[in-house]
Amino acid sequence: MATRSFKQALSLRWRRIWLPRWRRRGLFVIGGIFVGLAAVAMAFMADEAQRLFFLAQQQWPYLPLLVTPTGFAILAWVTKRHFDGAQGSGIPQVIAARQMTDMAAKQQLVSPKLAVAKMFLLTAGLLFGASAGREGPTVQIGASVMFFLGRFAPHRQPGLLLAGAAAGVSAAFNAPLAGIVFGIEEMSRSFELRTSGLVLGTVIVAGLTSLAILGDYTYFGRSNQTLALGAQWFAIPVVGVVCGLAGGGFSRVVIAFAFGLPGKAGRLIKQHPVLFAATCGMIVAVCGVLTDGVAFGTSAEQAKAILAGEQVTGLFGPLKLIATMVTAISGIPGGIFSPSLSVGAGIATLLQDVLGLPIGALAIMCMAAYLAAVLQAPITAFVIVTEMTGNHALIFPVMLCAVIASFVSKGICKEGIYHALAHQILHKAQSARNIT
The missing domain is CATH 1.10.3080.10 (Clc chloride channel)
Structure with missing residues (x-):
């Protein structure tokens, strides 16, 4: 009887404590992998769009005077009509979503729909010659991925959006330390001790995913410049x-x-x-x-x-x-x-x-x-x-x-x-x- 009671207690402890804990950790790891993959996809799409635009611009130098304003008008209409919330970089949307308590309101700023739209609309913007980057949008995409995965957790985790945003910076720049600092200084304005370990894990996994596909690189190359003291x-x-x-x-x-x-x-x-x-x-x-x-x-x-x-x-x-x-x-x-x-x-x-x-x-x-x-x-x-x-x-x-x-x-x-x-x-x- 004692052995049976011990097994029952152990099983109960596993279901109530250890299983939710490992499920939560697994959620952040899986999220980091998906954020890393999304960042790599975003990089390939953005680079290809810029390459095609520059090829056309070199052949017809004044083509942007027609294509760029037309493209901006189309993108502004499509974004406002069908994907409101995808405007701009996406980082303000994530910061705002973290301060909201209403889940429906959050979903208007971070969602799979907006993540996919952001990737294609940004790519189109670069194809039309917009002076824009992909790193901010990757933050919104990362937060959207983590927000979606949160529905599979027994209780939605408070650090999901923070982890997704920080992982987005890490994967986009191939700079995990920058992702961590960005999450602390810019996204949260504080160090959230309860979720810090899970956030760091997500950042590392996203960075490793990008590293595994793109290899070890520095965004602007390596520099050995110094400044003489004096x-x-x-x-x-x-x-x-x-x-x-x-x-x-x-x-x-x-x-x-x-x-x-x-x-x-x-x-x-x-x-x-x-x-x-x-x-x-x-x-x-x-x-x-x-x-x-x-x-x-x-x-x-x-x-x-x-x-x-x-x-x-x-x-x-x-x-x-x-x-x-x-x-x-x-x-x-x-x-x-x-x-x-x-x-x-x-x-x-x-x-x-x-x-x-x-x-x-x-x-x-x-x-x-x-x-x-x-x-x-x-x-x-x-x-x-x-x-x-x-x-x-x-x-x-x-x-x-x-x-x-x-x-x-x-x-x-x-x-x-x-x-x-x-x-x-x-x-x-x-x-x-x-x-x-």
Whole structure:
């Protein structure tokens, strides 16, 4: 009898404690694999779309003046009509979803439908020449995957969206440390001790899945640039201030359009969103044509060329900033991570003659500083840039540039772009509930 009672107690303990625990852990592992696979698929689709666009643009240099505004108009209409919630990068949607308690409201921001739509709409945007990246959308896709898998758990886990978002960054950049830091600093603004181990596991699994398929690589190649201790360090505050002003200005404009411009201009944009998207597309097309096509897409190859010391037109940095800004406000899906890093590299080409630094080192500093200014998340910025360039010799200058730029940006824009846009999404959702 004692043996039988022991077996019954052991079986009961397994069903009530150990089985749910291992099911929960398995959920995060499986989710990490699917997020990694989605990130790889997104990378292949985005790269192929950009390749096809550039082939056409090289053969017919002025074709974007027709194709890009038309494509923007179509994508804005399709997104608003059929896939509302897929606009922009997707990171604000995930931040907003994490703060919601209503499951139906969450599903309007993170769902399998939006994940699939995001992949194809972003690919179409790059096929039309949008100045957009795939990393932010991968965050929304990762969160959507984890949110869907959560229905198979006995109790939905509070860290699912956080894990999916962090895993998305890890797999998209092949930068697991950046994914972890992004999850802590940008997505949660705190370290959630109860779910931290499961989140880290998901990030690692997603990164390993991407690594197994794409191999070990750094996004912008490897750099061994250094900054001599002494006079060259006086360039750090200059980089921080210039990039902080540029990044803060970018964020303020995007946030202003998201909340709605005052007066007649705001009413016209709201009444004619498709026409506004076409106008944004025309501005992107002009920026691309003026830079011989390098302002289209992510411009990651152009950033790599700058890091390698190749000469580029001085218009690249400012026009890439404008192209990315109007893409972000147009209402079509697309991220700002990669384009922001390219803008930072472009700013470096403008500062090189003034500061006299090696362009490779200056570009890395400006990339981190500009991204930090846009996000107002300096730790995330310098960790991402360090992992994407494989350069650890510049970690202290890069860190200082990021901190200074983030501080300067806050003087122009009170809140980081993702959290400000998330608040706007939450406000809309609250208004809709009050009306109903």
